[in-house]
Amino acid sequence: MSPGDEHDYRGKDQGGRPDDPYSTLGGTRQTRTRLPDGDGGLPHARRPVRNSRSLVTITGVVVLLIAAIAFANRGGGGDEDAASGTKKPGTVGSVPTAPTGTKPVQSKNGTIASGFAQDEQGAQSAAANYAVALGSAEMFTKESRRSIIQATHDPAVVAELQDSLDTAYSAAFLKNVGLNDDGSTPTGLTFVSRTVPVGTKVVKMETDTATVEVWSTGLVGLAGQGSTKPVTETWFTISQELKWVGGDWKISSSTQTEGPTPVNGDNRASTADEMAAAVDAYGGFTYAR
Template structure:
């Protein structure tokens, strides 16, 4: 894996203009050299009051809703029409299986939410222990795919040579005094194809991987990947039937000083993850 860096934010600015109106010159000898502003008629005053009342009522109506802002969001069967990188407002999940979000909407937004959260689970440190890996596989994979891929995943993640090469012990845990970091940070997702029962979704993400600690020979580094998930609608939820991964797109790294091992360890322990939603 090769180091990367964080992305920049985008913003915008706006402006307004003013129009100056010259008042007619007065002939009354006013010491201020100009005519007084006309007195507003009662009809004009009533009109202004009416407009203000309507405006206040409109604001109150727009702000009306339950305590949960998501209650005002569009339902899953009528997703909001948004730009490719904007959130839809659709609730991402209805529950969790252990620490993995499950119960996605039966539409393309739900498929994207599922693929994104499954990418996070499959890229987590729990994949390197037998119990954690089995829980993840049983949760995110379709039953037939889980049965077919379980042994292959065990060989990939549990091989002694591989674990040793990344600095882990035989049980997939970090040596004493170190912290193992394996995190996926999604940047975006897109639907490659969609039908009522099948979906292909690609997730672009950065990945943090390595060991924190003074004596670590495998410091935490960053890499970028795109993983494509083939999903099926199984027993009321989206499940993975197959996935493939490729490198990139990889941004140009910036000239930033790397944090200390202690700072990285503190960050991993203090900053929790998210439930991702399209």
């Protein structure tokens, strides 16, 4: 993805367009594979040729699987507001993620956190958690994918999204990313698809709607001996449009752009076996502020 390129993950009724098969919705998340024209394979170690198609775009939401760099509070709050880490009603912006004294959510919808507060903190936590779920390897199997979409999205967009994703995750697509026809992983390999939020930012906040950006890094690929699609990293920012539905925040639409991307460090690339072992040993997180 070239810098500045933006993907539209809105639904068909909002002007969404098909785009890149690896964005935020599970492997479609921008833990995503950029597919070269005419090829659905995962990227190799080098940056692949960009393709404009994305499963998330086909569906009309991100994750997708997810906040931008924390910007200064643009709401014009006074020194007292800034010091306390709170903002006056109607203001937007971001403050460094820090303990708030509010306990993390305890309830779950399946394996996904739920019951977020109807405030900025709750909206940011929901956006980060949804980005993780929509960028997971579970998005590649039909049953678990449907459960994730049901748990993270506004019921008004779920049916169309489910149908779009079932079509997008075809046997041909799964084969191109190195998986079996049913989305399972070939014997001896470990499929990696993870979104890791780095920070969140509230762009707009109303009583029943919110726009939250999630700056994330992602991992995607096949780990293990004999893998021809090594695990690579990506950096992207997801902007989620959230709606307060049934006592919780749900995604109604989202967009995604590449970066901000840091300069690569001098770390030695791990072997395929080391990467597979790490994926098996280290689980993901539930994010809450």
